[in-house]
Amino acid sequence: MKHLLSVADLDADDxxxxxxxxDSFAEVSARRIPKVPALRGRTVVSLFFEDSTRTRLSFETAAKRLGADTMTFSVASSSMRKGESVRDTIETIDAMGVDAMVVRHGSAGVPQRITDWTDVSVVNAGDGWHEHPTQALLDAYTLRGRFGSLAGRRVAIVGDIAHSRVARSNVVAFSTLGAEVILVAPATLLPPSLDGWPVKVTEDLDGVIDSVDVLYLLRMQRERMTEHLVPSLREYSRRFGLDHARADRLRDGAVVLHPGPMNRGVEIAGDVVDRAELAVVDQVRNGVAVRMAVLWSMLGAGTDLVAEPDEQQGAQQ
Amino acid sequence: MAERERRLTPPFGGVFVARTRVMTSDDTERAVWRMAHEILERNHGIDDVLLVGLQTGGVPLARNLADALERIEEGASVVVGTLDVAFYRDDIGLRPVLPEATTDIPYDLTGRTVVLVDDVLFTGRTIRAALDALTDFGRPRAVQLAVMVDRGHRELPIRPDYVGKNLPTRRDEVVNVGPDGVDLGEMVK
Incomplete structure (x- = not known):
């Protein structure tokens, strides 16, 4: 794997x-010294053109546990503010000699475009409303941990689908893994077209809540209200938020996921957060292991290299 | 991706063809029995000794050794850990490397004697990686090495403490240790 730009590039075997x-990296993370020298001497730079704390920290923790060096680039403190273009920034960092770039940008397609300007591996850490592949991987991994397999499971994704890269990546990931995906949202928060999406759509959360294995709550961004896409956060919360009454109707063993950061009192009632169904802590923990797996697949596994025959023999036993 | 590409990449791409049976299952059983006695003799018993099998070939051998030790020392209980050294190898990037299986070392190794167990000792690079890995689990009092076959061609100053059989080989031959015994052969593409 050279880059990770979209979950659509991954099949079920991947x-x-x-x-x-x-799984291997989760074991490493549980050790007393949670660090292996697998990527010693490699450098991973996180390029965050858009703010993010948890994704950046998760990637940096992952890189450090693999023994890689990390650098951080954030727009607030960079020469982008002096007018440097993305391309010049990439070429500058490329010239310093890094091995992978983890890119977050507010516009869709920027990580893809960056691959034209550099030879190093690029990971999409979220681009606009487009994709957030490692989030989908860690969500699917968390569900695999709970259910063994996603095949045949019913997943409801609730909230602002239209503006959510998490929803886009997860629809693809969950359906690739055989789950049935239901989108639950008001019509104003659905994308203009759902052609080709392997999903069912409903506006009625109460109609599906007792039949799903997974309830995936998206973050309700407050600015959607000023855009008049929802009448008020209170009304949104009443129709699409998870409160105790709804949580009590969940099936036994059902799981609630949220990509974070949570808006308590909007998509989830404040005290529901402490219920056992919530797997948010697992998601964050698994995020590090999954990102270690991604970085290792790109930089460590050596799959794009063919060794000398002599070395292959020497290495085998 | 990795797993599928690995299957297509030499030496994993070929099929192992046995040429000569060098040990029968009876032979390996006797060797295990002897090595178990040697471990007891060297360590004056089994207290504070634990076995760590290297994934994947060393794990069944470590289990067999533990069984033998428990039969010799009645009432003793021998701990067997497993270790995958993929992330510690020095040839990362030179060939496809994948963790084969799980690492499970349930104890702090500090102050204990660790017997590393592998099926075949060849260049010694796997053992070097294993020694690195062990330091992340504590500071053992001593580390010893048990292998079923020592086939020579060492590239590092590493020597085994307990050997099932010393087997002179050519570099391009492959030694396969299985439940039916030990075969010498080669990979055929």
Missing amino acids: FEELFRLS
Whole structure:
């Protein structure tokens, strides 16, 4: 794997491969010294043109546990503010000699475009409303941990689908892994077209809540209200938020996921957060293991290299 | 991706063809029995000794050794850990490397004697990686090495403490240790 730009590039076998690797890295993370020298001497730079704390920290933790060096680039403190273009920034960092770039940008397609300007591996850490592949991987990995397999499971994704890269990546990931996906949202928060999406759509959360294995709550961004896409956060919360009454109707063993950061009182009632169904802590923990697996697949596994025959023999036993 | 590409990449791409059976299953059983006695003799018993099998070939051998040790020392219980050294190898990037299986070392190794167990000792690079890995689990009092076959061609100053059989080989031959015994052969593409 050279880049990770979209979950659409992964088939079910690729997912399983990354999950198997994630199992190994979860074991590493549980050690007293949670660090292996697998990527010693490699440098991973996180390029965050858009703010993010948890994704950046998760990637940097992952890189450090693999023994790689990390650098951070954030727009607030960079020469982008002096007018430097993305391309010049990439070429500058490329010239310093890094091995992978983890890119977050507010516009869709920027990580893809960056691959034209550099030879190093690029990971999409979220681009506009387009994709957030590692989030989908860690969500699917978390569900695999709970259910063993996603095949045949019913997943409801609730909230602002239109503006959510998490929803886009997860629809693809969950359906690739055989789950049935239901989108629950008001019509104003659905994308203009759902052609080709392998999903069912409903506006009635109460109609599906007792039949799903997974309830995936998206973050309700407050600015959607000023855009008049929802009448008020209170009304949104009443129709699409998870409160105790709804949580009590969940099936036994059902799981609630949220990509974070949570808006308590909007998509989830404040005290529901502490219920056992919520797997948010697992998601964050698994995020590190999954990102270790991604970085290792790109930089460590050596799959794009062919060794000398002599070395292959020497290495085998 | 990795797993599928690995299957297509030499030496994993070929099929192992046995040429000569060098040990029968009876032979390996006797060797295990002897090595178990040697481990007891060297360590004056089994207290504070634990076995760590290297994934994947060393794990069944470590289990067999533990069984033998428990039969010799009645009432003893021998801990067997497993270790995958993929992330510690020095040839990362030179060939496809994948963790084969799980690492499970349930104890702090500090103050204990660790017997590393592998099926075949060849260049010694796997053992070097294993020694690195062990330091992340504590500071053992001593580390010893048990292998079923020592086939020579060492590239590092590493020597085994307990050997099932010393087997002179050519570099391009492959030694396969299985439940039916030990075969010498080669990979055929």
